[in-house]
Amino acid sequence: MRVALFVTCVNDAMFPATGIATTRLLERLGVEVDFPAGQTCCGQPQFNTGYRRETRPLVERTARVFEEYEYVVTPSGSCAAMVRDHYPQFGETGLPSRMYELTEFLVDVLGVTDVGAYFPHTVTYHPSCHGLRMLRLGDRPRRLLEAVKGLELRELPGAEECCGFGGTFAVKNPDVSAAMGQDKVRNAVATRASVLCGADNSCLMHIGGIIRRQDEPLRALHIAEILSATEEEPHV
Known part of the structure; x- marks a missing residue:
């Protein structure tokens, strides 16, 4: 193909x-x-x-x-x-x-959920608004993550709430956007996961910026980088 x-x-x-x-x-x-x-x-x-x-x-x-x-x-x-x-x-x-x-x-x-990935870390998943409400991805990302060897998936409180990025919304409404992002980060940190992943780097850029500024023990990572990792080629 x-x-x-x-x-x-x-x-x-x-x-x-x-x-x-x-x-x-x-x-x-x-x-x-x-x-x-x-x-x-x-x-x-x-x-x-x-x-x-x-x-x-x-x-x-x-x-x-x-x-x-x-x-x-x-x-x-x-x-x-x-x-x-x-x-x-x-x-x-x-x-x-x-x-x-x-x-x-x-x-x-492709009809696969187990893609042969290996990622020995605790992970929580943020479903972006576009994926959740427009594409209706449903449980597809979760099914892929659950099949990753070594990965422990933890539930994200308030997962379906917007992270506050919203493209130009973050530029036009910075205070509201930042407050929404801080709520998302607070919930992610509460899971005690080491990685917050998602399928949209625009959201992860927003969330990751807050994580770095607050010096939280968490990193934002795209789901593709988790699914591509193997024992032979681990993600750094």
Whole structure:
């Protein structure tokens, strides 16, 4: 099977390890991964801020870059939701049906939950709003984490509450955003897990920043980096 990796601009610019981990994981499962070099931003920041005219060229470019692929996989729930839910408003109906968030591609298309991962740490999982409410990922990420050898999954109190990032919401409403993030971090620390993971680095960037500023005994990590880790190639 051949797929295209839509790494997203946030991952490309700030979290390249997530794209590398996604590629390593998929290739370990026998998937041929292409990386179309023409990909850029999907247009979500512009769309969410109300700049619909400025969004259209990015929608058209993204659809064109990925038009030859049957499956497009992204380690970003928010970008997957942008393509699936909002691209049809611009007349783009081809790409949305071929866009998959990483965990749903693993479970629904490849039909696997045990990906051969090894991660001997305590982990709590934060479901992002886009994954939870728009993509309806359900228990897919949890099923993948529960199958990881050595991993102890701990329940996150208030897991379904927003972390406060919300893209430009964090910029326009910084005090409210920070307070929501602090609630999320407080709940994560209460689990005594060593890792808080999620499927969206935009949320993890927000949560991770609060963790670092408060010097909490916790680190934020994308689920792809956990699932790609093995005994032979452990995550550092």
